[in-house]
Amino acid sequence: MRIGYYPGCSLKSSAREYEESVRALCAALDLELVEIPDWNCCGASSAHVMSADLALGLRTRNLAQAEAAGLDEVLTPCAACFSHLAEARMELADNPNKRQEVADFIGLPYSGRVRVLNVLAVLDRYRDRIAAKVKNPFRYKVACYYGCLLVRPPEVVQFDRPENPQSMDRLLEAVGAKPIPWACKTECCGASFSVTRTDVVANLSGRIVADAVKRNAAAIVVACPMCQSNLDLRRPEINQQLEQEHGIPVLYITQALGLALGIDPQQLGLQRHLVPVELPEPEPEVVTADDDDDDD
Amino acid sequence: MNRSLENAKKTTSLASQIQAATGIALHHCYQCGKCAAGCPVADTMDLPSCQVLRLLQYESPEFDRQVLQSEAIWLCLSCETCHTRCPQDIGTPKVMNFLRGEAMRLRLAHPRSKDTQAFHHAFLGSVGRHGRLYEIGMLMGYKLRTGHLLKDMALGSKLHEKGKLNLLPHAIEDKAALKRLFKQTLNNPDSKE
Known part of the structure; x- marks a missing residue:
């Protein structure tokens, strides 16, 4: 199988380990990634404040480039990029006049054919294959942290449940993990305020880290580079806010699944985290009636 | 009325x-x-x-x-x-x-929005020049605009150690297309959101 791939800016720099683990995992699943030729920044949290048309143009140019490359679907691992591209697609879907106007702005034809998919939606298709390839069951209690833009607003993302999503839980269960019930699955981490309002990030991300720790999770698992960087890079500020030293690691879903599939931790970029990825002893294997035979 | x-x-x-x-x-x-x-x-x-x-x-x-x-x-x-x-x-x-x-x-x-405004300007400046975000360039622009010259310096060097900061920008090929898009949309009076 091949699928279009929009990495976005962070996956080429501050979230390099996300790209490394996406590529390693997709290779293990025989899913070929075709990077959109000459892709540009989606405008992130800034373009739409200055100009709605600029934001729409930046987003649509990527979709138009994907169309020109003959792609039907684009995997967008960054939750913010995913939300922005999906929103552009939705905005232009029922508006041929606007579609033409934007096509003129970007100097490329755009029909709206390409679908935008987040990393969980793509991996969900491969859940059986992932389960079949497990080498080192990931037997840990995990806090599945979806954040905002993977699941909200529902009409843009067309994915999972907005308040209590399940897709990441299912994927991690498939490799032996035990997702905990917790209060912060879809709370906001402080998003793009990391540089300008670090105090807000420390406060909001602090609640998330504290709840995961309180419920004995061994790791927080994420599918968004903004969430990961707020929970990982801003850990000193978070710990200061909480007046505690929390060392719970923050893994990308692709890293957690990659470890379970036996992919080399270095290849998954685990060494790039600021909070060291140290996992406790795995939980004891639960033997159920169903897998009695396998577990002689 | x-x-x-x-x-x-x-x-x-x-x-x-x-x-x-x-x-x-x-x-x-x-x-x-x-x-x-x-x-x-x-x-x-x-x-x-x-x-x-x-x-x-x-x-x-x-x-x-x-x-x-x-x-x-x-x-x-x-x-x-x-x-x-x-x-x-x-x-x-x-x-x-x-x-x-x-x-x-x-x-x-609001006066306390100054930093956030500076961030948006620095961010878009970087994207307008390169087509993609160049984090070091953007952060330098932000620091110069806000005067927060020393904030996050230690974090920056840690990121560099971990291979998470590019020293040079990775620009797109068709920079002219991006320039045109910026010019047309930022001058468009209907373009407000």
Whole structure:
């Protein structure tokens, strides 16, 4: 199988380990990634404040480039990029006049054919294959942290449940993990305020880290580079806010699944985290009636 | 009310501009307060989201100004919790975006939004030049604009150690297309959100 791939800016720099683990995992699943030729920044949290048309143009140019490359679907691992591209697609879907106007702005034809998919939606298709390839069951209690833009607003993302999503839980269960019930699955981490309002990030991300720790999770698992960087890079500020030293690691879903599939931790970029990825002893294997035979 | 006065008010109020630019009809809000109840930063806002919407509903120049000068519009994280839970499907984050743009344009933005404005300018400057974000360049631009020269220096060097900062920009090939897009859309008077 091949699928279009929009990495976005962070996956080429501050979230390099996300790209490394996406590529390693997709290779293990025989899913070929075709990077959109000459892709540009989606405008992130800034373009739409200055100009709605600029934001729409930046987003649509990527979709138009994907169309020109003959792609039907684009995997967008960054939750913010995913939300922005999906929103552009939705905005232009029922508006041929606007579609033409934007096509003129970007100097490329755009029909709206390409679908935008987040990393969980793509991996969900491969859940059986992932389960079949497990080498080192990931037997840990995990806090599945979806954040905002993977699941909200529902009409843009067309994915999972907005308040209590399940897709990441299912994927991690498939490799032996035990997702905990917790209060912060879809709370906001402080998003793009990391540089300008670090105090807000420390406060909001602090609640998330504290709840995961309180419920004995061994790791927080994420599918968004903004969430990961707020929970990982801003850990000193978070710990200061909480007046505690929390060392719970923050893994990308692709890293957690990659470890379970036996992919080399270095290849998954685990060494790039600021909070060291140290996992406790795995939980004891639960033997159920169903897998009695396998577990002689 | 006098019909012509009412019409004049409707074409210039923020509520009417918001409806024209985004299609969002603020009079649909019936003040249930669900947006502010779920907002992760409501406790730090000088005007919680439901009050922003309420003030805009009056379509009065005085209240419009109060909203544009509030700090609340700069604290919205666009987490979309309010929008997702709104029984009337009002896209409040889009409204906030529009208000931020207007506050900047009319030079009414809250003094504590200076850093956030500088961040947006530095970010777009970087994307306009290279087509993609060049983090070091963007952060230098931000530091120069804000004077926060030393903030996060230690973090920056740690990121560099971990191979997470590119020393040089990775520009796209068709920079001319991006330049054209920036020029056309930033000069477009209809382009406000």
